[in-house]
Amino acid sequence: MTHRNFDNCTSITNSTISGSQNNIKTANNFIIAYKNDTLFKATKGFQIKNNETSISSIDSIYKLTYFLKNKINNNYTKQLEILGYYEKNEKESIGLARANNLKKELISKGFTASLINTATKQTTIKFNKKTIAFNGIQINIKDLAPSIIDSLETIITTKILHTQLENQTLIEDAELKNYIHILKQYQKNHPTKTISITGHTDNKGYFQKNLIKGQLKADALKNYFAKQGIQMPMQSFSKGEAVPIANKYTIEGRALNNRIEIKIN
Numbered sequence: 567m568t569h570r571n572f573d574n575c576t577s578i579t580n581s582t583i584s585g586s587q588n589n590i591k592t593a594n595n596f597i598i599a600y601k602n603d604t605l606f607k608a609t610k611g612f613q614i615k616n617n618e619t620s621i622s623s624i625d626s627i628y629k630l631t632y633f634l635k636n637k638i639n640n641n642y643t644k645q646l647e648i649l650g651y652y653e654k655n656e657k658e659s660i661g662l663a664r665a666n667n668l669k670k671e672l673i674s675k676g677f678t679a680s681l682i683n684t685a686t687k688q689t690t691i692k693f694n695k696k697t698i699a700f701n702g703i704q705i706n707i708k709d710l711a712p713s714i715i716d717s718l719e720t721i722i723t724t725k726i727l728h729t730q731l732e733n734q735t736l737i738e739d740a741e742l743k744n745y746i747h748i749l750k751q752y753q754k755n756h757p758t759k760t761i762s763i764t765g766h767t768d769n770k771g772y773f774q775k776n777l778i779k780g781q782l783k784a785d786a787l788k789n790y791f792a793k794q795g796i797q798m799p800m801q802s803f804s805k806g807e808a809v810p811i812a813n814k815y816t817i818e819g820r821a822l823n824n825r826i827e828i829k830i831n
Contacts, residue, residue: 594700596627600707606633612668614702616693617656619663621702624671631675637707638681642751643715645681646672649704653691661686664702683708722752723759723830728821729787731779736786746794752830753798761800762829763787768820769807780804783826798830 596611597604608630613622624631638644650665652658665684673679693699710718729742736742753759765780765787781804788802813819 596630596701596703598633598705598707605637605707606630610700612664612703613698613700614651614664614691616653616691616697616699617660619660619667621664621667624668624675631672634672634677634705639677640751642718642748643710643755645683645708645710646677647706647708648682648684649706650684650686651689651691651702651704652686653693654688658686658688661688668703668705719752722748723828725828727787727826727828728824729826730824731783731786734782734786736783736790738790742790746791746796749791749796750794753796756830757798759798759830761791761796761798762831763791763800763802764827764829765802765804765806766809766823766825766827767807768824769810769814770820773806773808776806777804778806780806787826787828 594610596606596608598606608627611627612624613626614620634646638646648665648668650661650663650668652661652664662684665686669679669682669684672682687704691699691701725745727741727745729739730737763784765782765784767776767779767783769776771779781802784802784804788800791800807814807823810819810823811825812822814823
């Protein structure tokens with residue numbers, strides 16, 4: 567698609583920055599700005615060549631990957647927009663290909679594909695005698711739509727984990743690591759919310775022992791959250807085998823029933 571406007575974001579191209587930037591020319595400068603504040607600046611941007619889709623690696627811009635990971639991977643309310651520039655003597659598809667090449671590289675570095683949008687814009691690109699320029703890409707940080715944020719927070723606040731106990735200690739699996747990562751982000755926005763943790767088991771063994779097992783799981787998760795820096799008020803409970811969510815007489819069903827439920831209000 568062709569870029570038309572940015573939400574809450576300033577795009578600085580081959581222009582002069584006024585105010586706090588003291589009228590510095592930006593023919594090659596790479597700048598990321600958000601709500602009129604300059605957040606990142608480098609003396610050169612992404613290298614491109616006239617009528618070619620390839621761009622230089624993001625690693626050629628010092629600390630840019632680190633900066634973007636802090637802004638996007640550590641903030642579920644934000645997304646990236648990559649704007650691929652193209653000259654009037656180039657096809658629009660070249661600009662989009664440039665943007666998509668950077669997107670592919672970011673995904674390979676662990677960025678979430680759904681949080682990266684690509685677009686194009688025709689502009690004046692100052693190619694040198696070797697038909698090379700250093701201002702072929704602009705990156706913008708944008709706010710996700712409120713409806714999308716609400717959907718994400720619903721997932722965070724009504725979470726089911728199937729993390730298991732070993733010697734009364736939680737096994738730190740990928741599911742748990744991913745959840746604690748986003749829960750820490752949620753806590754920054756909602757520090758006064760309350761977490762309710764309920765342990766559930768399958769129907770193997772005696773009912774009363776399963777209540778104890780469920781409580782051990784809930785307590786272990788509560789302790790794990792506290793050690794990871796979660797400071798929201800927390801309570802832990804157990805319902806043992808009493809509330810199955812799947813067939814309790816099959817292997818698959820028992821695995822689903824053996825869970826920890828998290829609710830945040």
